[in-house]
Amino acid sequence: MDPVGDLDSRQQALKPIQTKRSGAREVGDGKKPGDIKEEEGEALSPVGRIFHETCFNVYVIAIAGCKTRINVDVVKANLEHSLLKHPRFSSLQVKDVKKDGGMKWVPTKVDLDKHIIIPSLHHTISSPDKMVEDYISNLSKTYIDYSKPLWELHILNIKTSDAESVAVFRIHHSLGDGMSLMSLVLACSRQISNPKALPTLPVKKTSNPDPVKSGRIWWTIRLVWNTIIDVLMFLATTLFLKDTMTPLSNGWKKGGGHVPRRFVYRTVSLDDIKLIKNGMKTTINDVVMGVSLAGLSRYLNRRYGETKEDKGATQKKNNLPKNIRLRATLMMNIRPSPGLHVLAEMMEKGSKAKWGNWIGSMLLPFAIALYDDPLDYIRQTKATIDRKKHSHEAIFAYFIIKTVLKLFGAKVAAFLYRRVLNHTTMCFSNVVGPMEEIGFYGHPMAFLAPSVYGQPQGLMIHFQSYINKMTFVLSVDEEIIPDPTRLCDDLEESLKFIKDAVIARGLV
Numbered sequence: 001m002d003p004v005g006d007l008d009s010r011q012q013a014l015k016p017i018q019t020k021r022s023g024a025r026e027v028g029d030g031k032k033p034g035d036i037k038e039e040e041g042e043a044l045s046p047v048g049r050i051f052h053e054t055c056f057n058v059y060v061i062a063i064a065g066c067k068t069r070i071n072v073d074v075v076k077a078n079l080e081h082s083l084l085k086h087p088r089f090s091s092l093q094v095k096d097v098k099k100d101g102g103m104k105w106v107p108t109k110v111d112l113d114k115h116i117i118i119p120s121l122h123h124t125i126s127s128p129d130k131m132v133e134d135y136i137s138n139l140s141k142t143y144i145d146y147s148k149p150l151w152e153l154h155i156l157n158i159k160t161s162d163a164e165s166v167a168v169f170r171i172h173h174s175l176g177d178g179m180s181l182m183s184l185v186l187a188c189s190r191q192i193s194n195p196k197a198l199p200t201l202p203v204k205k206t207s208n209p210d211p212v213k214s215g216r217i218w219w220t221i222r223l224v225w226n227t228i229i230d231v232l233m234f235l236a237t238t239l240f241l242k243d244t245m246t247p248l249s250n251g252w253k254k255g256g257g258h259v260p261r262r263f264v265y266r267t268v269s270l271d272d273i274k275l276i277k278n279g280m281k282t283t284i285n286d287v288v289m290g291v292s293l294a295g296l297s298r299y300l301n302r303r304y305g306e307t308k309e310d311k312g313a314t315q316k317k318n319n320l321p322k323n324i325r326l327r328a329t330l331m332m333n334i335r336p337s338p339g340l341h342v343l344a345e346m347m348e349k350g351s352k353a354k355w356g357n358w359i360g361s362m363l364l365p366f367a368i369a370l371y372d373d374p375l376d377y378i379r380q381t382k383a384t385i386d387r388k389k390h391s392h393e394a395i396f397a398y399f400i401i402k403t404v405l406k407l408f409g410a411k412v413a414a415f416l417y418r419r420v421l422n423h424t425t426m427c428f429s430n431v432v433g434p435m436e437e438i439g440f441y442g443h444p445m446a447f448l449a450p451s452v453y454g455q456p457q458g459l460m461i462h463f464q465s466y467i468n469k470m471t472f473v474l475s476v477d478e479e480i481i482p483d484p485t486r487l488c489d490d491l492e493e494s495l496k497f498i499k500d501a502v503i504a505r506g507l508v
Contacts, residue, residue, distance in 0.1 A: 044105065047402070058172075070165045082187065093146060202432055242325075250457055268469070280507065297377075326426075328364045363393070427459070430462070462475070
């Protein structure tokens, strides 16, 4: 049975949008729908416009597991007093024929019944986990119709192995980046131990040394030199520099559109990651990147070994080609005021908390190899990340794309940015989550697993912390990675090997 077959009648509005975007109403086209306020709308941001190009139509998927069944009436009542107060979630994105086909936000009356989707589910399903996975994967085959604000909430009241119910937010990336949307999700939640209190988040500590103490001149020279090299590499990647073709590569696909994705996730202990962090005197980012390097190396070694005759024996041998160039496009928040902000601060006029898409990109090389010492994966990634921290690559990459957009338009900017992603192997993102258990409108949350679809790369890895857990989410093109759960296993096993090595060395 098709897990979304019962949704056909509810999802007529989810047909793929054609290149001409026939679903988007045009300002000044003579139509005066009664639910649209007759006023000039705010123009979409430059990066928001890029996310509307055919070759770069990207959506955010946020999977939230709850410990209880979700009360739909309670969710509806609360959405009206929180999410719908934000103008981007209560506005249409419409074409402005007066400004060369640009797009504007136009306020509209929101019908929650068109945004909250509750599929008919059979509770006798033999594998609820697989059904939920298929349901979410099928969402990546569709778009949201432009006749309504570009967000949806799918409520799946079915028990899985790690939750009593699952809520799936689907939001067009033009509404905001991961930092903005995470802020909004947290603004819709409260601490379970204190229902009136907003979630709290870890305070980010700067890891850059004080330039005065370490030598301001040499510190500045290194910063300028690293930035110049990184920007040149970014430009070279845009024009011609490609990663090595591996079993993880997308074959440098051309053209627009996107392919369906499959989303798989695995939750591990954040305490295990902190144990490694403290023992190696690194950061949590260093650890998760080191675990990713180890897991990808194990996975690729097996995939290369499968092409050899003695498959069983070669899995324990080094089957990796030499000098593999494999890079991740690391998405970074470049806001002047970093961190997550509550909804009220985001909406306050004059606030330094900037809503929207403030995303910078950094190209992070992965030294794919089989190391005898598992701790070498952490050392390798720490050295790379420390070098990248002392660079303004992400800020310059943002302004390069923004400048191209202003000079040549959204189509050219989207095309060039897509080339960067096409010429690298994967995408990587990491967002910090609440330190205590939270409830989504009174429903205790078991886990949070965000990801995206619409990007050209065959693999994206997203790490999301929550209380004492870390969930890593894989968004994969199944034509490239047909066995994503094996890659999840490799990541989980790599974490265990590195943790065991730290304990064996007496570093804890």
